[in-house]
Each structure stands twice: as C-alpha cells, then as structure tokens.
Amino acid sequence: xxxxxxxxxxxxxxxxxILLWHWPFRHSFSLKGDVCWDLYQxxxxxxxxxRSFYPTADVVVxxxxxxxxxxxRLPTHLPRPQGQRWAWMSLESPNNNGNxxxxxxxxxxxxxxxxxxxxxxxxxxxxxxxxxxHLVEDRRVNKxxxxxWVVSKYRSHYKRSRVYKELSATVPIKxxxxxxxxxxxxxxxxxxxxxxxxxxxxxxxxxxxYITEKLxxxxxxxxxxxxxxxxxxxxxxxVAPEHSFIHVxxxxxxxxxxxxxxxxxxxxxxxxxxxxxxxxxxxxxYSDWRERICKTCLHYSRLPQxxxxxxxxxxxxxxxxxx
Ligand SMILES: *[C@@H]1O[C@H](CO)[C@@H](O)[C@H](O)[C@H]1NC(C)=O
Ligand SMILES: *[C@@H]1O[C@H](CO)[C@@H](O)[C@H](O)[C@H]1NC(C)=O
Ligand SMILES: *[C@@H]1O[C@H](CO)[C@@H](O)[C@H](O)[C@H]1NC(C)=O
Numbered sequence: 584x585x586x587x588x589x590x591x592x593x594x595x596x597x598x599x600x601i602l603l604w605h606w607p608f609r610h611s612f613s614l615k616g617d618v619c620w621d622l623y624q625x626x627x628x629x630x631x632x633x634r635s636f637y638p639t640a641d642v643v644v645x646x647x648x649x650x651x652x653x654x655x656r657l658p659t660h661l662p663r664p665q666g667q668r669w670a671w672m673s674l675e676s677p678n679n680n681g682n683x684x685x686x687x688x689x690x691x692x693x694x695x696x697x698x699x700x701x702x703x704x705x706x707x708x709x710x711x712x713x714x715x716x717h718l719v720e721d722r723r724v725n726k727x728x729x730x731x732w733v734v735s736k737y738r739s740h741y742k743r744s745r746v747y748k749e750l751s752a753t754v755p756i757k758x759x760x761x762x763x764x765x766x767x768x769x770x771x772x773x774x775x776x777x778x779x780x781x782x783x784x785x786x787x788x789x790x791x792x793y794i795t796e797k798l799x800x801x802x803x804x805x806x807x808x809x810x811x812x813x814x815x816x817x818x819x820x821x822v823a824p825e826h827s828f829i830h831v832x833x834x835x836x837x838x839x840x841x842x843x844x845x846x847x848x849x850x851x852x853x854x855x856x857x858x859x860x861x862x863x864x865x866x867x868x869y870s871d872w873r874e875r876i877c878k879t880c881l882h883y884s885r886l887p888q889x890x891x892x893x894x895x896x897x898x899x900x901x902x903x904x905x906x
Contacts, residue, residue: 598629599880602640605655606632607672607872608648619877628880630873638664642879644694647673651681657689668886670694670879671895674704676788683896690892694875697792698821702882704875707799708822709864721851722806722858723780728757729848730810731779733772733801735761736787743785743812746837753841756783776805780848781829786813791901794822796868803827803866808857810844824860 606612611632619628637643637658649655663669672694673680692701730750737744750756759765759775767775776782782805784797794813802809811819812831819828834840847854869875892898 598627599641599883600629600631600636600639601876601879602634602636602643603630603632603872603876604634604643604645604658605649607646609654612871612873614873618873619880622871623874623877625877625880628877630877634658637661640664640667641883642668642670642692644670644672644876644879645690647671647675647680647683650686651683657686659689668692670702671892672876673899674706676786676790676793677900678788678790680899683899686892686895688891688893690895691890692886693892693895693898694879696794699792701886702875702879704869704878705799705822706795707803707866707868709824709860710867712863712865715862718858718862722855723848723851726778726780726848728755728779730754730756730781730783730844731776731807732756732758732783732785733760733767733776734758734763734785735766737762738787741787742789743783743787746785746812746831747783749837750783750841753838754844772801773805776801776807779805779807780854781810781844782807784809784811784813784828786811789813792818794819796870798823798828799866800868804868806858808847808854810840824864826857827860829857 614630614632618630619625631640643658645655645657650657657669668691669689670692671686671690674696694700694702694704696705697703732747734747739745747756757779759767782802784802786793786795786797789812791814794811798809798811798819801807809828810831811828813819816830816832819830829840829843831837831840834843847857
C-alpha cells in the first residue's frame with residue numbers, strides 16, 4: 584500500500600466543462616461560483632447541471648441509478664458534439680447496478696470506486712499526515728464490547744450473514760441497526776462504535792474493490808479495529824495498511840477468528856499495534872458528489888484519446904471478488 588499524490592494536470596489553460604445530466608438520487612447541491620476550485624482547489628473545472636451546456640460540454644456525466652430505474656434517459660437523440668465524452672457513474676456494487684446490456688457502445692469513460700475506472704472515486708482513502716500525531720497510549724481505554732456490528736439490511740443468503748452467525752457462536756457480538764430495531768442516529772454512530780474493540784466492516788456484496796464507508800468511516804474513524812469481509816485481502820492491501828484490519832479470509836475457520844479476536848483484546852501491545860498506521864496516515868472519507876465529479880478534471884488529460892465501453896455490462900460485472 585502506498586498513496587499516490589495527484590498533481591493537478593490539466594495542461595490546457597482552458598476550463599473544462601463537466602455537465603452533470605441529472606443529480607444522483609435526485610438530491611441536488613449548489614454549483615454557485617467556481618465550485619471545484621472554491622471547495623476542492625481543483626482549477627480549470629467548470630461543473631454545471633444545466634442541460635443547455637450540452638453542446639459545449641467536454642464531459643457529460645450520467646449517474647446510473649436514474650438510468651436503470653427509467654426516470655432519466657440518455658440524450659441519444661441529440662448529436663454528440665465532437666470530442667465530447669459520456670461518463671457512466673456509479674458507486675454501487677455490480678448486483679445493484681442492474682442490467683447494463685443496453686448501454687454498450689455509449690460511454691467513453693467510467694466514474695466508480697473501482698481502481699481500474701477512468702476516474703476512481705473511492706468511499707475513502709488514506710492521506711499522509713503532515714506532522715506525526717501523538718499516539719494514544721492504550722486504545723483499549725473506554726472499550727466495553729468485544730465485537731460490534733451495525734446492520735440495516737439482513738439477508739440470510741449474504742456471505743456476511745453466515746459469517747456473523749458462525750462468529751456469534753464463538754464470541755459475543757453487539758448488533759445495532761434497523762435489523763435488530765436498534766438504529767443508531769448519525770450522532771451516536773461513532774461514539775458507539777468507539778466503545779468496541781472490533782467492528783465488523785462486512786460488505787453486503789463481495790466484489791472487486793468494493794470497500795465502503797464501513798471501513799473508512801465506521802471502523803477507522805471510530806477507532807475500532809475493522810474485521811473485514813468483502814473483496815480479497817489483496818484488494819484491501821492495495822488501499823489500506825496491512826496491519827490496520829483483520830480479514831476474515833485469513834482464518835482457517837470462523838471459530839479461529841473468534842479466538843484470535845478474544846486473545847487480541849486481552850493483549851495491550853498486540854491490540855495497539857493495529858493503530859500504528861495512524862502515525863503516518865489520516866482517513867479522508869468522501870461523501871460529496873461534487874468532489875467526485877470535479878475529480879474528472881484532475882485526470883482528464885490522462886484519458887485515452889478515443890475509447891468506448893463496448894460492453895459496459897461485462898466491465899461492471901468483471902472479476903467479482905477475485906484478487
Ligand atoms: C475559467 O473559469 C474561471 C472561473 O469561472 C474564470 O475566472 C476564468 O476566466 C476562466 N478561464 C478561461 C480561460 O476561460
Ligand atoms: C475515553 O473517554 C473519555 C471521556 O469520554 C475521553 O475524553 C477519552 O479521550 C477517551 N479515551 C480514548 C483512548 O478514547
Ligand atoms: C465516445 O463514444 C462514442 C460512441 O461510441 C464515439 O462515437 C466517440 O468517438 C467516443 N469519443 C471519444 C472521445 O472517445
């Protein structure tokens with residue numbers, strides 16, 4: 584794992600125009616002023632949502648959800664301006680992206696959490712800290728629960744549900760969320776998790792690079808050691824320091840995992856080693872669509888001259904969960 588420092592490289596001194604065709608989930612935000620610069624210090628990047636910019640936009644961004652639910656359509660009846668790129672954008676796992684077979688040969692680029700997308704917009708990432716932080720002496724202070732989990736959607740066929748059931752036969756697990764009728768308000772979420780030694784950052788879908796705020800926010804920000812289930816260990820290692828999480832796949836059995844957690848919680852030195860990464864890294868969680876879309880300008884000059892996703896469905900559904 585190493586962080587890549589992006590330098591702004593849009594060598595042309597003209598402003599790129601990025602047109603957001605419709606807002607994700609119908610929730611719009613202000614685009615007043617020079618948003619990409621004012622909020623994120625990304626220069627030469629004009630983000631707009633008025634469709635009258637279509638003829639001059641360099642990139643038109645389409646959020647997938649509204650395309651597949653039929654509430655929005657691609658402007659395939661309009662001639663596409665020379666050089667304009669259409670971007671397909673989604674942060675969902677493949678099984679929530681619907682059937683994309685009818686979207687072949689339309690999109691020139693992808694905006695997704697996938698590391699191999701044209702524009703990678705992860706749920707979170709680690710940034711180097713400027714000055715070494717004073718490390719807390721013992722992270723176990725204030726902790727009262729061994730393992731915690733927050734789950735709103737429990738589906739018995741999810742891999743994570745099976746692992747939860749097996750694990751709860753070995754160690755006590757405190758469960759919060761809608762499933763158990765113990766929802767946590769956003770203000771209570773991190774303080775609650777911070778009282779747990781371990782947090783089950785279990786993804787609902789096991790797919791390539793699909794690592795969500797369950798790791799970045801719920802676990803890392805709260806100061807609980809994440810027990811992760813999702814893509815393979817290598818996917819996690821590519822984006823997170825090795826000794827910062829515990830991957831379910833590392834254990835021969837879920838019982839072994841439970842035993843490991845119990846021993847670790849009782850061992851001050853070994854438990855605290857799981858926080859050593861905080862000396863060098865701080866977590867950045869992404870939540871604003873504007874920031875994600877502005878990022879297009881940072882990488883624009885590195886896009887292939889000419890490219891079309893001839894089979895978007897295959898690209899989206901590729902390599903699920905594989906290393
Ligand atoms: C780019 O946009 C900024 C902010 O709106 C503006 O001040 C500047 O004049 C524009 N530059 C060019 C070359 O159009
Ligand atoms: C423990 O809780 C106290 C009171 O809420 C807080 O001030 C302190 O920073 C916490 N310590 C750790 C290590 O989280
Ligand atoms: C974008 O895709 C369209 C549709 O296949 C294609 O005609 C166009 O040449 C592509 N543009 C770029 C810049 O790749």
